């Protein structure tokens with residue numbers, strides 16, 4: 001049995017039609033692959049079942065979540081190398097389907113079955129408990145969105161506190177001058193307030209308010225009166241307590257409410273930070289119309305949103321399979337141009353686009369470092385599987401931002417009045 005790693009490497013290379021860029025160490029202690037490269041540790045023969053049952057990204061993710069595979073060495077480098085297997089230049093996905101097709105080749109099947117037999121009979125692989133089953137039916141109904149949000153955000157505030165740190169901001173920070181995550185998150189919130197031109201007494205709507213960080217910052221530092229909406233009950237409970245502790249209850253209201261149900265406009269400004277990724281292509285125009293209708297003439301929207309590179313294939317707007325099943329069910333990423341065009345179609349005047357993807361790579365690395373530092377506690381506060389999901393998704397996302405597979409942009413848009421005066425200062429040096 002001492003050749004498990006070599007047999008696995010050979011099979012993987014045949015399936016992929018390319019050399020495996022990482023080393024493999026198998027459960028029997030055998031090793032194969034390029035010397036010095038990060039090592040994919042296959043801890044248990046059960047991993048073979050998952051990898052061969054569903055070759056590609058999902059099989060690998062399932063084995064990872066179940067704790068059957070791990071990385072020895074630099075996690076980011078390993079993920080970068082592995083991502084290269086699934087992506088080709090130009091950002092088009094090298095479909096795992098190709099590997100599945102190849103697995104129908106009788107010679108490869110025989111090799112795969114031989115590998116499976118190595119460890120003796122095993123029950124068929126059940127997906128780890130943290131996986132969301134593939135769902136059918138229309139995307140982005142209010143009910144379905146609520147369930148999807150609950151999967152991601154109602155995993156326990158304690159867990160998020162460990163990962164995000166005291167700022168409890170779950171979106172890209174701004175590292176222009178900051179040295180710590182806390183400072184960078186504060187600077188991001190302040191940047192948004194400045195772009196929105198907030199003044200004492202302004203009504204701000206924060207859609208997708210998370211744990212209330214933007215609401216607190218805008219009320220405390222700018223004297224704004226804020227309404228925050230989130231679909232997550234756990235977030236709302238946390239945000240309300242925090243607001244009470246800060247003595248800001250007279251200035252901030254937090255609601256568990258869908259952005260589509262907000263009716264009490266007009267607002268002077270709207271912030272949407274890290275929420276539009278949940279909206280979906282079919283609803284995006286409705287989202288833009290809704291935010292437009294909630295603003296006073298001259299009111300500003302700051303839309304802070306992850307974008308994917310433009311692709312010919314429309315289905316590519318859905319997030320990758322691992323992310324869809326384990327992290328953000330039904331999440332969708334649109335290219336920047338489409339988002340800008342939709343905001344314009346809804347009547348907005350787009351005044352500024354600030355691309356900050358490098359800042360997200362750094363933010364994600366800080367979250368991964370927090371998680372790794374508090375690993376036993378983090379696994380206890382949720383489950384070991386979920387903690388592994390978060391570590392993998394955040395590290396892989398960091399690499400995706402750094403490699404320009406995805407980006408993140410702050411778009412400043414104004415409901416400019418008929419007279420044409422946008423109210424945006426001639427000098428924007430203050431916030432750039």
Ligand SMILES: C[S@@+](CC[C@H](N)C(=O)[O-])C[C@H]1O[C@@H](n2cnc3c(N)ncnc32)[C@H](O)[C@@H]1O
Pocket residue numbers: 145149153168169170171207208209210211213214229230231232235257258259260272273274275278279
């Ligand atoms: C990535 S978090 C960002 C939270 C916060 N803005 C921050 O930067 O920390 C996304 C937020 O969007 C909210 N959300 C997603 N879909 C929503 C919807 N349809 N209506 C209201 N909130 C929604 C989630 O509940 C969550 O609070």
